[in-house]
Amino acid sequence: MNARVFLVDDHHLFLSGVRAELGDDVDVVGAASEVDAAISMIRERRPDVVLVDVHMPAGGGARVISEVHATDPDVQFLAISVSDAPEDVIATIRAGARGYVTKTIAPAELLDAIGRVCAGDAVFSPRLAGFVLDAFADAAPPATDPELEQLTPREREVLRLIARGYTYKEVARELGIGTKTVETHVSSVLRKLQLSSRHQLARWASDRRLI
Amino acid sequence: MCSRDQGRDHRAVPRTEPLSRSDLSRPVEGRLVAGVAAGIADCFGLDTNVVRCGFVVLAVASGLGVVLYAVLWGLMPSAEPGTPRRSEGRTAEPIATVAFAAVVLGLLLAVRAIGLWPGDLIVWPLAAALVGLALLAMRTTGGADAAELPDWAILQRLPPDAADAVGVLVGTRRGALARLVAGTLCVAAGVGAFVISVDSWNALRGALVATVAVGVGLALVLGPGIMRLMHALVAERRERILADERAEVAAHLHDSVLQTLALVQRRADDPREVVRLARLQERELRSWLLGGDAPAANGAASLGAALEDAAAAVESELGVPVEVVRVRDCALAGNEPLLAAAREAMVNAAKHSGAASVAVYLEVEADHATVFVRDRGKGFDPATVSPDRRGISNSIVGRMTRAGGRAEVRSAIGDGTEIELVLPQTQEVSS
Numbered sequence: 001m002n003a004r005v006f007l008v009d010d011h012h013l014f015l016s017g018v019r020a021e022l023g024d025d026v027d028v029v030g031a032a033s034e035v036d037a038a039i040s041m042i043r044e045r046r047p048d049v050v051l052v053d054v055h056m057p058a059g060g061g062a063r064v065i066s067e068v069h070a071t072d073p074d075v076q077f078l079a080i081s082v083s084d085a086p087e088d089v090i091a092t093i094r095a096g097a098r099g100y101v102t103k104t105i106a107p108a109e110l111l112d113a114i115g116r117v118c119a120g121d122a123v124f125s126p127r128l129a130g131f132v133l134d135a136f137a138d139a140a141p142p143a144t145d146p147e148l149e150q151l152t153p154r155e156r157e158v159l160r161l162i163a164r165g166y167t168y169k170e171v172a173r174e175l176g177i178g179t180k181t182v183e184t185h186v187s188s189v190l191r192k193l194q195l196s197s198r199h200q201l202a203r204w205a206s207d208r209r210l211i
Numbered sequence: 212m213c214s215r216d217q218g219r220d221h222r223a224v225p226r227t228e229p230l231s232r233s234d235l236s237r238p239v240e241g242r243l244v245a246g247v248a249a250g251i252a253d254c255f256g257l258d259t260n261v262v263r264c265g266f267v268v269l270a271v272a273s274g275l276g277v278v279l280y281a282v283l284w285g286l287m288p289s290a291e292p293g294t295p296r297r298s299e300g301r302t303a304e305p306i307a308t309v310a311f312a313a314v315v316l317g318l319l320l321a322v323r324a325i326g327l328w329p330g331d332l333i334v335w336p337l338a339a340a341l342v343g344l345a346l347l348a349m350r351t352t353g354g355a356d357a358a359e360l361p362d363w364a365i366l367q368r369l370p371p372d373a374a375d376a377v378g379v380l381v382g383t384r385r386g387a388l389a390r391l392v393a394g395t396l397c398v399a400a401g402v403g404a405f406v407i408s409v410d411s412w413n414a415l416r417g418a419l420v421a422t423v424a425v426g427v428g429l430a431l432v433l434g435p436g437i438m439r440l441m442h443a444l445v446a447e448r449r450e451r452i453l454a455d456e457r458a459e460v461a462a463h464l465h466d467s468v469l470q471t472l473a474l475v476q477r478r479a480d481d482p483r484e485v486v487r488l489a490r491l492q493e494r495e496l497r498s499w500l501l502g503g504d505a506p507a508a509n510g511a512a513s514l515g516a517a518l519e520d521a522a523a524a525v526e527s528e529l530g531v532p533v534e535v536v537r538v539r540d541c542a543l544a545g546n547e548p549l550l551a552a553a554r555e556a557m558v559n560a561a562k563h564s565g566a567a568s569v570a571v572y573l574e575v576e577a578d579h580a581t582v583f584v585r586d587r588g589k590g591f592d593p594a595t596v597s598p599d600r601r602g603i604s605n606s607i608v609g610r611m612t613r614a615g616g617r618a619e620v621r622s623a624i625g626d627g628t629e630i631e632l633v634l635p636q637t638q639e640v641s642s
Contacts, residue, residue: 082493085500085501104493104532106567126534126536126570126572127534127536129536130536130537130538130572133538133574134537134538134539137538137539160572160574163536163538163572163574164536164570164572164583164585164629165534165536165570165572165583165585165587166585
């Protein structure tokens with residue numbers, strides 16, 4: 001069965017482009033170009049995956065994600081954006097997106113990412129992996145839950161390979177582990193990214209603009 | 212920003228250039244006695260009635276006002292008949308008015324100390340009443356005021372006089388209402404204090420009441436004007452910043468994005484070129500949006516920024532997208548061999564691998580910097596590279612070894628190529 005996909009983007013040209021690209025491999029059950037319309041339509045149609053633009057007026061993708069998650073936690077989100085600004089990407093992930101890809105992504109890779117998000121896995125583009133490595137670079141601060149505040153060496157290895165442009169399959173082969181294990185590591189990193197309270201994560205993002 | 216601010220400043224700040232005799236002259240028009248008060252008002256940006264009140268107060272207090280007036284009459288030349296008054300269409304300057312009031316008050320206190328004094332209970336209430344009268348008589352019309360009528364539909368339908376009256380009543384005319392109220396209060400307080408103190412009340416209390424009334428009146432009159440001026444300045448400044456920003460964005464978009472879009476339209480028949488142009492523009496716009504690549508900590512260019520530049524150059528030259536991911540950064544100084552080797556690796560990958568894109572990864576750690584250049588192209592067997600393909604062995608491996616680092620090439624037929632470059636670091640890492 002094809003994944004039921006919903007598109008949210010305030011750029012109409014992009015909406016129709018993605019729709020055409022995805023073709024028959026997924027069911028596009030709807031599209032919205034405004035935050036409020038998107039929230040109500042997603043609640044009504046309950047798609048499997050929502051492709052959501054990071055930058056939109058009235059709260060952006062992060063608001064769509066957090067509001068829908070409050071009522072329908074089963075809907076998965078994949079952020080798609082032209083923005084490479086780390087603070088935007090991190091904010092969207094922390095709002096609950098399962099991954100982040102750029103709009104220049106090839107159609108086949110986008111389909112692959114949708115399938116992965118649909119299955120509950122995380123999608124890390126090389127750039128996102130780079131951001132995360134950067135954000136978790138320094139030693140963890142004294143925190144209530146130290147496990148959340150630091151990446152394990154294995155997770156770092158996986159992220160590094162993804163940042164170098166490896167696919168999950170290639171990462172698995174390089175490290176001599178199963179693809180499923182790679183996915184587990186990435187999901188665990190995503191969880192840490194979303195739940196970590198380390199204030200550096202926020203500060204790091206804003207500092208990036210200043211250096 | 213300068214011209215508009217200066218335009219405001221010359222009205223708000225009293226003139227400071229030295230006076231000449233011709234500055235202080237008795238105008239022909241608007242004389243009541245000899246034009247001394249009008250001349251002083253013109254010269255210092257005061258209201259004529261305020262100056263007249265000052266003279267009257269001083270005259271009542273000790274006769275000093277009369278003496279001063281006579282002396283100034285003798286000293287001030289009469290203006291040429293027909294010269295327009297300088298105060299034409301100008302409103303009194305608040306600061307100058309306060310200064311004038313302070314001078315009059317100072318003179319009053321001086322004569323009081325000398326002893327030529329008819330008594331507190333006469334002078335202070337009279338002074339308060341006169342100040343109130345002066346406030347009431349102050350110019351409230353003028354060019355600038357007309358524009359300050361509120362933009363209400365109902366005002367458009369009223370005759371101009373009625374509209375003016377409404378404007379005064381609702382207090383939008385330069386605090387006209389406030390002035391009206393304050394002036395009336397001052398007069399009432401002055402007269403009241405006089406009446407009460409004549410009835411054998413404590414003269415000191417009468418004086419106090421009158422003085423407080425004067426102070427409150429002045430604050431009420433001047434306060435709104437000063438507030439308005441400050442608000443106007445803040446609003447103007449904000450607007451100007453916005454306008455400047457918008458102009459800068461427009462200029463940038465015009466120079467970059469619009470030019471590229473025009474090029475794209477003209478090259479629509481060449482998809483490869485269109486993609487190249489689009490990528491080039493995207494990269495440029497992105498770096499501009501992110502505030503550009505600021506220099507590393509010590510002010511020098513950073514390795515990461517240089518690597519991005521190199522990637523952009525390779526991309527636009529060879530038409531293969533090169534994506535750079537960076538984790539932390541460091542100064543370029545000392546890392547030139549690493550940069551050159553990485554550039555060579557990118558060129559190799561873009562030229563020979565046949566891959567659709569090249570991935571570059573830079574990570575800077577405490578003691579070394581690592582660059583990975585990876586493609587998913589056709590790959591090759593490193594063991595069988597012909598000796599004439601000097602690129603890799605010489606420019607990359609040789610260069611890195613000479614610089615004290617190392618390079619490792621991993622490739623297999625059909626499996627793409629990855630080149631790892633490592634250079635030890637001595638300098639500080641920046642994020």
